[in-house]
Amino acid sequence: METAETTGPPVPQRRVLAACNLCEAICGLELTIEDRPAGPKVTSIRGNPDDPLSRGHICPKGVALADVYEDPDRLRHPIKRVGRGADAEWVEISWDEALDLTADGLAATINEHGRNALGVYLGNPNAHSLGAQTHGVQMVKGFRTRNKFSASSVDQVPHQFVAWQLFGHQLLIPIADLDRTSYFLVFGANPMASNGSLMTVPDFPNRLRELRQRGGRMVVLDPRRTETAKVADEHHFVRPASDAVVLLSMLHVLFEEDLTTPPVYVEGLESVRLAVADITPEHAAEASGVPAEEIRRITREFAAADGAAAYGRIGLSTQGFGSICQWAIQCLNILTGNFDREGGVLFPEPAVDIVGKAIVGRGHHDVWRSRVRGIPEFAGELPVSVLSEEIETPGEGQVRAVLTVAGNLVLSTPDGRRLAAALSGLDFMAAVDIYLNETTRHADVILPPTTALEREQYDLVFHTFAVRNTARFTPAVFEKAEGAMHDWEIFREIALRTAARLDKKKSMAKALTERVSLSVSPSTLVTTLLLTGRRTTMRALRQHPEGVDLGPLRPTMPERLQTKDKLIHLAPDRIIADLGRLRETIATQRGNAPADGELVLIGRRHQRDNNSWMHNSERLTKGKPRHQLLMHPDDLATHGLTDGTRVRISSRVGEVTTEVRGTDDMMPGVVSLPHGYGHQAPGMRVSRASLVEGVSINDLTDPDRLDISGNAALNGVPVTVSQA
Ligand SMILES: Nc1nc2c(c(=O)[nH]1)N[C@H]1C(S)=C(S)[C@@H](COP(=O)(O)OP(=O)(O)OC[C@H]3O[C@@H](n4cnc5c(=O)[nH]c(N)nc54)[C@H](O)[C@@H]3O)O[C@H]1N2
Ligand SMILES: Nc1nc2c(c(=O)[nH]1)N[C@H]1C(S)=C(S)[C@@H](COP(=O)(O)OP(=O)(O)OC[C@H]3O[C@@H](n4cnc5c(=O)[nH]c(N)nc54)[C@H](O)[C@@H]3O)O[C@H]1N2
Ligand code: SF4
Numbered sequence: 001m002e003t004a005e006t007t008g009p010p011v012p013q014r015r016v017l018a019a020c021n022l023c024e025a026i027c028g029l030e031l032t033i034e035d036r037p038a039g040p041k042v043t044s045i046r047g048n049p050d051d052p053l054s055r056g057h058i059c060p061k062g063v064a065l066a067d068v069y070e071d072p073d074r075l076r077h078p079i080k081r082v083g084r085g086a087d088a089e090w091v092e093i094s095w096d097e098a099l100d101l102t103a104d105g106l107a108a109t110i111n112e113h114g115r116n117a118l119g120v121y122l123g124n125p126n127a128h129s130l131g132a133q134t135h136g137v138q139m140v141k142g143f144r145t146r147n148k149f150s151a152s153s154v155d156q157v158p159h160q161f162v163a164w165q166l167f168g169h170q171l172l173i174p175i176a177d178l179d180r181t182s183y184f185l186v187f188g189a190n191p192m193a194s195n196g197s198l199m200t201v202p203d204f205p206n207r208l209r210e211l212r213q214r215g216g217r218m219v220v221l222d223p224r225r226t227e228t229a230k231v232a233d234e235h236h237f238v239r240p241a242s243d244a245v246v247l248l249s250m251l252h253v254l255f256e257e258d259l260t261t262p263p264v265y266v267e268g269l270e271s272v273r274l275a276v277a278d279i280t281p282e283h284a285a286e287a288s289g290v291p292a293e294e295i296r297r298i299t300r301e302f303a304a305a306d307g308a309a310a311y312g313r314i315g316l317s318t319q320g321f322g323s324i325c326q327w328a329i330q331c332l333n334i335l336t337g338n339f340d341r342e343g344g345v346l347f348p349e350p351a352v353d354i355v356g357k358a359i360v361g362r363g364h365h366d367v368w369r370s371r372v373r374g375i376p377e378f379a380g381e382l383p384v385s386v387l388s389e390e391i392e393t394p395g396e397g398q399v400r401a402v403l404t405v406a407g408n409l410v411l412s413t414p415d416g417r418r419l420a421a422a423l424s425g426l427d428f429m430a431a432v433d434i435y436l437n438e439t440t441r442h443a444d445v446i447l448p449p450t451t452a453l454e455r456e457q458y459d460l461v462f463h464t465f466a467v468r469n470t471a472r473f474t475p476a477v478f479e480k481a482e483g484a485m486h487d488w489e490i491f492r493e494i495a496l497r498t499a500a501r502l503d504k505k506k507s508m509a510k511a512l513t514e515r516v517s518l519s520v521s522p523s524t525l526v527t528t529l530l531l532t533g534r535r536t537t538m539r540a541l542r543q544h545p546e547g548v549d550l551g552p553l554r555p556t557m558p559e560r561l562q563t564k565d566k567l568i569h570l571a572p573d574r575i576i577a578d579l580g581r582l583r584e585t586i587a588t589q590r591g592n593a594p595a596d597g598e599l600v601l602i603g604r605r606h607q608r609d610n611n612s613w614m615h616n617s618e619r620l621t622k623g624k625p626r627h628q629l630l631m632h633p634d635d636l637a638t639h640g641l642t643d644g645t646r647v648r649i650s651s652r653v654g655e656v657t658t659e660v661r662g663t664d665d666m667m668p669g670v671v672s673l674p675h676g677y678g679h680q681a682p683g684m685r686v687s688r689a690s691l692v693e694g695v696s697i698n699d700l701t702d703p704d705r706l707d708i709s710g711n712a713a714l715n716g717v718p719v720t721v722s723q724a
């Protein structure tokens with residue numbers, strides 16, 4: 001980072017501990033701050049070696065954390081839009097005016113059209129902010145709208161849907177015991193770039209190295225030879241959205257070769273055996289491209305390993321058979337005796353047990369359905385893929401106002417262009433966000449909260465998914481700027497002011513007031529929550545801002561199962577029923593092989609990208625362009641294309657134009673675009689011209705393609721590619 005100015009007296013330096021909130025690895029950081037006459041300045045950011053979980057790890061995004069704080073483009077005051085479209089102008093306004101404007105807009109819609117006329121979207125960074133967890137979630141519940149959406153339905157709903165059915169709670173998700181496993185089987189995840197997800201695993205590269213030193217192996221199945229595939233012991237190309245068949249055929253082999261050793265508290269084994277009886281590795285090979293003999297060998301090795309863990313992430317959950325895949329992964333772990341076993345998969349015991357203490361509800365399914373398409377809710381949320389049609393389609397219950405919190409859904413959700421048009425036609429939209437971007441530009445008002453370095457943090461979410469039990473509370477590094485508001489203060493104000501404007505007969509007013517009249521700060525709430533767990537105290541955490549170690553994961557089953565009968569229900573009706581749809585697909589489409597001339601599109605992440613934002617950090621965007629469509633050289637040849645040419649990519653919903661790059665890292669027949677690009681809207685600021693070239697993959701993804709859980713099938717989209 002920048003060095004101190006050389007003139008004048010020496011500038012006092014201090015060392016402050018902080019936490020990175022940019023991804024699920026939740027790394028502990030050590031900041032050097034110089035107290036300059038003009039104000040404090042972060043001069044270096046390092047990984048904190050004393051953090052018991054992250055052990056000194058840091059990635060380029062963590063190094064750039066102060067860029068967010070210092071970014072001149074970041075909003076520091078609320079702004080309101082005057083005019084529409086190209087003529088829109090943004091005017092800075094006071095917090096009081098912004099909050100009143102927001103409350104007026106939300107209340108007017110609810111009073112006139114009912115609570116379901118309000119749509120709410122909670123984006124990814126909500127999971128990374130304590131205030132969003134303690135106050136934002138409560139505010140949204142208080143609105144009692146059925147049109148509640150979040151990043152979950154473009155991400156991990158299948159994991160939750162399966163956990164709810166098997167283990168009785170949507171967040172009772174087993175985590176790979178990476179520090180002790182000897183066989184790590186990875187489907188559709190790239191932790192070398194993503195730093196792990198639904199597996200908080202800071203320092204993945206070193207943990208993998210240690211796994212190797214123990215004599216362990218990592219096997220990766222992915223349609224792209226990713227950064228993770230390149231450091232694996234084995235990588236196999238697998239055709240997008242065909243993993244379900246591969247996994248089911250592995251279960252088939254387990255039964256066929258009598259390799260099953262499930263725990264006694266499992267029910268439904270016979271149903272699983274019957275369900276996979278006809279799905280052989282030979283079928284799977286045809287659908288997936290993974291040779292049958294390899295599938296058999298991997299299955300045997302997995303079953304024989306002294307501690308094995310199967311794990312599947314975005315490549316499995318954001319595809320057409322996401323729930324079947326996540327279910328089959330659990331079956332594989334459970335049937336081979338790797339469930340609740342050291343070196344297999346285990347349930348973390350966080351200091352604040354959001355599952356056991358019912359801080360988050362168990363989940364429910366199909367209590368209501370979306371108005372237009374009739375898609376079932378899960379855990380109180382509808383798939384964000386239905387949002388556009390709910391805004392566009394007139395009638396009782398039409399969404400007429402939208403509140404987004406930390407979401408850039410025009411870039412993050414399927415058919416973003418259509419959604420942008422829908423948002424621009426709303427009666428009212430408000431965004432709690434730190435940037436004016438592709439989504440928030442459609443809002444009438446944007447309310448920017450403080451960012452990571454100005455707020456205290458305790459990870460209510462990610463300790464629940466961590467490969468080691470630890471706890472950490474980090475106070476704010478900087479006091480919040482004069483006149484700034486924390487997100488939780490904004491949520492409280494929006495709730496109270498909206499409630500005050502609602503018709504008296506609206507019971508929602510009471511719900512809103514009760515839920516967030518909590519003037520209590522997030523840290524006070526955490527103090528109380530920690531008392532319920534009795535594993536550590538706020539006092540201890542304040543004395544140890546590097547975090548406290550609560551030990552490795554350990555077996556806790558079946559006591560912690562949340563099912564009424566304390567049994568795992570291995571063959572849930574909803575999943576077994578969906579196998580019919582899978583069989584049909586195998587039969588009618590030769591697996592998921594594309595039609596003649598078609599290619600199959602998947603997404604990707606880069607170590608220096610952060611979903612749809614941080615593209616204005618110079619530090620992160622320098623280097624070689626990385627926005628291109630990746631394609632196998634054989635496919636380039638058959639399509640008459642050469643490396644570097646501009647190509648038109650078309651899907652059922654849209655078309656984009658960008659450069660193509662040939663690489664044999666791609667499976668033939670499969671192409672890849674990164675997600676979170678596409679900053680072409682007027683007024684968007686990105687630090688590099690090549691990023692402006694980067695297009696949004698979600699102008700191609702299709703809101704009609706859903707898993708049974710309602711999760712968007714963002715991967716495996718059929719496209720055609722031609723010279724532009
Ligand atoms: N095709 C395709 N699409 C995908 C994916 C994919 O793999 N492929 N991945 C999906 C996944 S896993 C996810 S999680 C979603 C993420 O999609 P989103 O939910 O849209 O989240 P982000 O892209 O991270 O956008 C974050 C937004 O929050 C703002 N922000 C950042 N920090 C803060 C803060 O502290 N407070 C507030 N209020 N705002 C803040 C940013 O300015 C930005 O507008 O994208 C999904 N979309
Ligand atoms: N640097 C960085 N880190 C991040 C993020 C980021 O944007 N940048 N985002 C964070 C978020 S919100 C999340 S949810 C996590 C996601 O964490 P990961 O899931 O580890 O990240 P991805 O890179 O999306 O990995 C998905 C992989 O699935 C593969 N894939 C696609 N389709 C299929 C398929 O049908 N079958 C199989 N087997 N594989 C398939 C892709 O090639 C890709 O390698 O990352 C988090 N960490
Ligand atoms: S891996 Fe990088 S982005 Fe993720 S928490 Fe650690 S430093 Fe932050």
Ligand SMILES: [Mo]
Pocket residue numbers: 124151155
């Ligand atoms: Mo995500």
